Amino acid sequence: MHMGGLNIINSHDILETINMIDNENLDVRTITMGISLLDCADSNIDRACDKIYDKICRYAKDLVTTGEEISAQYGIPIINKRVAVTPIAMLAASCQTQSIVKFAKALDKAAHEIGVNFIGGYSALVQKGFAAGDYALIDSIPEALAATERVCSSVNIGSTKAGINMDAVAMMGGIIKKTAELTADRNCIGAAKLVVFCNAPEDNPFMAGAFHGVGEPDCVINVGVSGPGVVRAALAKSDNLDLAEVSDLIKKTAFKITRMGQLVAREASKRLCVPFGIVDLSLAPTPAIGDSVAHILEEMGLEMCGAHGTTAALALLNDAVKKGGIMASSHVGGLSGAFIPVTEDAGMIDAARCGTLTLNKLEAMTAVCSVGLDMINIPGDTPPEIISAIIADEAAIGMINSKTTAVRLIPAIGKKVGDELNFGGLLGSGPVMDVNPASPAVFIGRGGRIPAPIQSLKN
Amino acid sequence: MKAVITVIGKDTVGILAKVSNICAECDANITEVTQSVLQDLFAMIMLVDIDKLNIPFVELSQRLTKLGDEMNLKILTMHEDIFNSMHKI
Incomplete structure (x- = not known):
């Protein structure tokens, strides 16, 4: 042991990092696990919801504790641990049912079970038009966000490649308003969990707009x-x-x-x-x-x-x-x-x-x-x-x-x-x-x- | 693997001894010690080898935090990789 400057790490750098964390709010904002739900599609919505719940809980069961362990090891606050899933409209497409709010409830239940504060992906991608499941999903957003606590929703209505789907734009004005109305007793918080995108990224870890794009691997950490x-x-x-x-x-x-x-x-x-x-x-x-x-x-x-x-x-x-x-x-x-x-x-x-x-x-x-x-x-x-x-x-x-x-x-x-x-x-x-x-x-x-x-x- | 223990607060008798004692009990070998002043506060920085640690890293960190609380000091235990990542290209 000898006194003096540390030969590996500069003491000024150490104190700078500590000062950033202690006094300047430096943190990692979110570790978001993206999970593909494409293999959970089923014509029976109850079976699909069971598969969704099981897969999320299986893949993300250690997400929160792992985040906490990393936080303790490096001394960095990691504020949020979250999950993003395949746009649910793609699963709704297989279902024979009109009311698909059950999907949102399954996501919410999984989020509670694994301890994440938000789960994103109650989403539809309609930049060029509506596919099976898209109308049902968009239509269900107000009820889904009123009936759940941690589910986040997004709709992509345009892109540089496709242009802007103005029918979807026209729909979303009413959907946002209805979402706020159904949660009016909670400061209209439903609308704070709903994002309308143009050129939505498929690997975004931030809520409320996070979803797991179709080109992504089965599971990923962002x-x-x-x-x-x-x-x-x-x-x-x-x-x-x-x-x-x-x-x-x-x-x-x-x-x-x-x-x-x-x-x-x-x-x-x-x-x-x-x-x-x-x-x-x-x-x-x-x-x-x-x-x-x-x-x-x-x-x-x-x-x-x-x-x-x-x-x-x-x-x-x-x-x-x-x-x-x-x-x-x-x-x-x-x-x-x-x-x-x-x-x-x-x-x-x-x-x-x-x-x-x-x-x-x-x-x-x-x-x-x-x-x-x-x-x-x-x-x-x-x-x-x-x-x-x-x-x-x-x-x-x-x-x-x-x-x-x-x-x-x-x-x-x-x-x-x-x-x-x-x-x-x-x-x-x-x-x-x-x-x-x-x-x-x-x-x-x-x-x-x-x-x-x-x-x-x-x- | 190394960890950096940083003690920040008002300089008092026995800080080094008490921190060293916990390190010794946990088989964390102190390799370097330096002192700095951070905004009028005393700051002691120790580099410790944690390869042979006899308890989980988080427990060492918690014991030192507790000691800090008792002595009215802030004691942080952080894996060295955080500093290497942030300050070296």
């Missing part, structure tokens, strides 16, 4: 990292950087965060004997103080998130996170970018409350970051066709820019602009935001499919 607090703190410690230097600093920080995610992903894959899929390089905020993406933008020099300049600052942040993260992981996927869920981000909640952050600005921001209009409370009396039109706008941004966009709006039933909805926990709380009331009803009522853009013809 990991989502986080760390907005670490990025903000790094910027706060460095004065007078120009924006190229800001980008470099974010890249270095993102590299460290992602390496930690890669380590956890590899370790989880080894211990569970399940292939490692991807690390999702995301900055995912929580409502906790010091864990906000908005505060990073403000640290860059904006008085408040939503000010002019916000889109440019977010574009820089999003790009630097990817550049820093890409070299730190052998396989990158999922959503990979900065998230801007309003009710889950302390800085965005403040900016929305005082009116600096508006729906229009958020829409612009979604053109340069990873998801879309996420966790936004809108007035409870917003007509379904306006919700559909908001979805259409977001899908158009995603389709044209070959990126994922999504809409997760919560119609706050019985509330108006300025009132608050409080979901509690990671889903946070926030004000009801103003929506442009001019009617898009005729446009939405036309239906049909917006053709795939010229950008899709890459061959």
Whole structure:
């Protein structure tokens, strides 16, 4: 034994890591196990549900304890352990029954049994049209999300390759509203578990939009990292950087965060004997103080998130996170970018409350970051066709820019602009935001499919 | 395999002895020790060999955390791979 600097690991690095975890909310946001349910299809829905429940419980029985063991070994908090499954519409296709809510109940029961807080995949992929099972699934979403606690649902209504299925867009406006209505006694929380996508990734580990794509292996481990607090703190410690230097600093920080995610992903894959899929390089905020993406933008020099300049600052942040993260992981996927869920981000909640952050600005921001209009409370009396039109706008941004966009709006039933909805926990709380009331009803009522853009013809 | 034990808090008599004692009981061989100051707080960092550990790693970690609680110190026990991953290319 000798006193002095450790020759293997620099003591400054050790203290930096500990400080990131203790004071800057560094964590692994989620270990998500993707499980294929294609082999559980059955014409009898009860038999299919039994197979689903058994397979999830068999594959994921050690997921939570393994996550806890890895967390203890490395001293890193791993906040969520979750499961994503094959889009249930594909299983509904085989069933002779109209009411398929039993599938959601089976998923919920499995989630309780294995101890995961969310299970994703009550989903349908209808970007080019409806197949058997798709109508039944979409139709059942409001009831399924009201009757379960941990099930998350998503519907992919468009893609760069297929265009936008405007019939599905028109349906989803009403479905979102009905989902909020059926859970009005619980702060409309059903709608917080429902995402409408364009270009949905098939390996996304983050809820509520996670599902296990058909091109995925039987079982896979995907990991989502986080760390907005670490990025903000790094910027706060460095004065007078120009924006190229800001980008470099974010890249270095993102590299460290992602390496930690890669380590956890590899370790989880080894211990569970399940292939490692991807690390999702995301900055995912929580409502906790010091864990906000908005505060990073403000640290860059904006008085408040939503000010002019916000889109440019977010574009820089999003790009630097990817550049820093890409070299730190052998396989990158999922959503990979900065998230801007309003009710889950302390800085965005403040900016929305005082009116600096508006729906229009958020829409612009979604053109340069990873998801879309996420966790936004809108007035409870917003007509379904306006919700559909908001979805259409977001899908158009995603389709044209070959990126994922999504809409997760919560119609706050019985509330108006300025009132608050409080979901509690990671889903946070926030004000009801103003929506442009001019009617898009005729446009939405036309239906049909917006053709795939010229950008899709890459061959 | 090595673990890094970090003790953070107000400097008091006997920290090193008590941590070393637990390591010895668990067959964790201390290979290096260094001290730093982190925001006015004393920080002692120990590198220990855990290949011959006679209890599960998590138990060593829990015993040290408990000692920290008793002495009003923060004691963290983390596998070295976390630092190697984050700070080395």
